[in-house]
Amino acid sequence: MDFGSINPVILIASLMVAAVPIMLAAVGELVVEKSGVLNLGVEGMMVMGAICGFITAVETGSPFLGFLGGAAGGAGLSLVFALLTQVFLANQVATGLALTLFGLGLSALMGQGYNGIKPPLTPDVPFGPLAQIPALGPILFAHDWVVYFSVAVIAVTWWVLKATRLGLIIRAVGESHDAAHALGYKVNRIRLGCITFGGAMAGMGGAYVSLVRVPQWVDGITAGAGWIALAIVVFASWRPWRVLIGAYLFGGITVLQLNLQAAGSAIPVEYLSMSPYLITIIVLVIMSSGKGRAALNAPAVLGQNFHAAR
Amino acid sequence: MLRRTLLTTAALALGVLGAGMAQAQEKLKACFVYVGPIGDGGWTYQHHQGALAVQEKYGDKVEIQWQESVPEGADAERVLTQMALGGCKIIFTTSFGYMDATNAVAAKFPDVKFEHATGFKRDQPNVSTYNARFYEGRAVEGLIAGRMTKSNKIGYIGSFPIPEVVMGINAYYLNAKKVNPNVEVSVVWAFTWFDPAKEADAAKALIDQGVDVIASHTDSTAPLAEAAKTNGAVIGFGQASDMAEYTDGPRVTSIIDNWAPYYVERVGALLDGTYEQKDTWAGIAGGEVLIGDITEKVPAEVKAEAEKMRDDIAAGTFHPFTGPINKQDGSPWLAEGATAPDGDLLGMNFYVEGIKGDIPK
Structure with a gap:
């Protein structure tokens, strides 16, 4: 492949940044789906996080509080979803879609008066001389704290799901809520916790868009990133480290195709633009065919509501 | 069956009532279709400023209505049809991608004026196009x-x-x-x-x-x-x-992009009956x-x-x-x-x- 005059170091550094919002949202959704809940409202929670984070950062002048505000905003909206699906047993797919529409509308309303304001800058973490190392410096040591945080979240999620009692319970709830219930676990309460975590992560991802990547507020700023995050969870077959790969792949291709254009490369951009989705489809086909099914790894009761009295 | 008849009657009554009210107030309904949100701070924002200028200029004589973030494609046709059915007399479609939808819907509503921004198709006598240099x-x-x-x-x-x-x-x-x-x-x-x-x-x-x-x-x-x-x-x-x-x-x-003068002019022409189909392409000289x-x-x-x-x-x-x-x-x-x-x-x-x-x- 002809990379023209693209500097691979700058490319990798920028794809790491581009991948943060979808990575955070995807790892949150992964935990939600691991507990057996399908929340399609990621886009809505992201955009709520984007506006709540933006407002908090602008009003307090602190980008760090902004990210907390974003997480709170996303979590708040996810509680609406939790109430409807866990208490009133509403259909999860329909509720999730409605949540996206609601989030887009509510965020536009809250964002009135915040157009054209610049949020406080999120500085890079000062690594001192480490950032000066050729090649490795710009890639590993020249980012803001959220980039490192997002990778840490992946690691922690992986560890919790794989090696802790809590992870085992979450997985049990997602594989067979009846069995988990029979063992005495509070299925809906555990799911509530997972949904809130998912909302908080999506909210932080959204806040990253409005506070770092674009640094401003415009209506609908996340522009479909939530849907990509949903695709990544499937692409990753519900495994945290694959979420990282998926996010870098999806984020990387966006950056790469724009860079290729700017560098005047002759590769038609349409192919690059569609390649992540193509890969997702191929992965889905492989995983759902015969032997691959075992590797599919989807939580067994994904999308099914649970009520103890049923 | 009975219910359907009832509904039809109710709809008719509502329709008549609606028409009656519209005539009583003699408000001209000018509608705008936007490709993005008004809060984009750019293209759609400016079109909306034009729409607001129309409202300000003609006050009680016009009513403006708009819809934001309408995708280019089949959705646009649905939105346009709804607007035309909803009593819009002039509809401004403010993105290039609405071109075919505008002409298709215009064919079905010959009494409604359509104004398509940045396009070149005027297949119907009630479609005008406007653009800026x-x-x-x-x-x-x-x-x-x-x-x-x-x-x-x-x-x-x-x-x-x-x-x-x-x-x-x-x-x-x-x-x-x-x-x-x-x-x-x-x-x-x-x-x-x-x-x-x-x-x-x-x-x-x-x-x-x-x-x-x-x-x-x-x-x-x-x-x-x-x-x-x-x-x-x-x-x-x-x-x-x-x-x-x-x-x-x-x-x-x-x-x-200063759309206000054009929008005011076109709605004004429709109000005083001098409206004609045309293709406008003004630039710095025209203040657009x-x-x-x-x-x-x-x-x-x-x-x-x-x-x-x-x-x-x-x-x-x-x-x-x-x-x-x-x-x-x-x-x-x-x-x-x-x-x-x-x-x-x-x-x-x-x-x-x-x-x-x-x-x-």
């Missing part, structure tokens, strides 16, 4: 870009490869090259009108490639926000709207394209040069496309001293000589 503003931007660039690399974020955008790229490049023969333009196609994250990424890609002046043809302020991160190393332009909030940052001037304040970042002599170009364009003594100009492949397009005919511009699908790369098909 944005390329005149691009020429002024090009001149400033050519003078201001230090790396001799200037960038352009394209939305879709349509004549409107290609025209802008060519005008920008030609007038930059005129004052700076070493200048090169990098074009990045975002394939969207509105996606702030993608627009910011496109700007970042250009900056990574050493571009230090960025013009954008997308609707949000994101490219300027990205340029602002460079602490003054990269400058840009307000697009569609003044984007004045970036004047202390990268924005050195802007192209402002305004050049925003040129900031102090631009040296005084460059500012004077840019303002002179603006005034010459307004006076008709300068055309941004004045020959000799060759096409990208070297074949001649305009002879010495010839200016581009409007037809050539409206169908422009080629780069001029000196621009590298291909226009995506």
